[in-house]
Amino acid sequence: MQTAHEFFIHELNEILDVEQRLVEALGELEAQSTRPELKKAFAAHRQQTEKHEERVRQIFEELEETPEQTECKGIKGLIEEAHAFMEETPSEDLLDVFNIGAASKSESYEICAYKSLVQLATDMGHRKAVQLLKQNLREEEQTLKKMETFSKKIKPEQSGMEEEEKQPARRRTRRSKAA
Ligand SMILES: [Fe+2]
Numbered sequence: 001m002q003t004a005h006e007f008f009i010h011e012l013n014e015i016l017d018v019e020q021r022l023v024e025a026l027g028e029l030e031a032q033s034t035r036p037e038l039k040k041a042f043a044a045h046r047q048q049t050e051k052h053e054e055r056v057r058q059i060f061e062e063l064e065e066t067p068e069q070t071e072c073k074g075i076k077g078l079i080e081e082a083h084a085f086m087e088e089t090p091s092e093d094l095l096d097v098f099n100i101g102a103a104s105k106s107e108s109y110e111i112c113a114y115k116s117l118v119q120l121a122t123d124m125g126h127r128k129a130v131q132l133l134k135q136n137l138r139e140e141e142q143t144l145k146k147m148e149t150f151s152k153k154i155k156p157e158q159s160g161m162e163e164e165e166k167q168p169a170r171r172r173t174r175r176s177k178a179a
Pocket residue numbers: 019048049052110136140
């Protein structure tokens with residue numbers, strides 16, 4: 001690889017692989033989650049991810065390039081991490097909490113990837129690509145915010161977080177006495 005164009009195409013192939021893998025992974029998250037609002041969010045997110053894939057394909061068309069099958073090791077690792085967690089036979093309650101975290105991690109990964117792509121496309125003067133990439137970036141950022149709202153609301157049943165938030169010092173003392 002020698003040119004900026006080749007590098008841009010490489011990075012586009014990577015993000016295309018990310019989106020494709022996430023369409024499948026979000027289907028799994030939807031099926032595994034027990035809280036209806038979470039199921040709904042993952043289903044919506046899956047549909048949005050299909051749109052992201054389409055937009056990336058549109059960029060390839062704009063550039064008169066053909067996508068090539070690539071394996072994005074970063075997102076593959078995050079998906080493997082989620083599969084490994086399933087082997088710990090988590091309770092339904094904990095699985096919901098884990099899934100929110102897993103989705104947030106993948107969103108953060110995508111946000112960084114899209115920011116780099118937007119910069120590259122801007123530098124190279126690919127205006128249509130910049131527009132499409134920014135659309136995806138904006139939606140990823142919105143989804144991450146949604147996940148952050150969920151993680152404030154959905155907590156492990158026995159975490160005792162609410163009490164701890166109110167009286168952190170007293171609670172900690174009580175715990176150390178018990179131990
Ligand atoms: Fe996406």
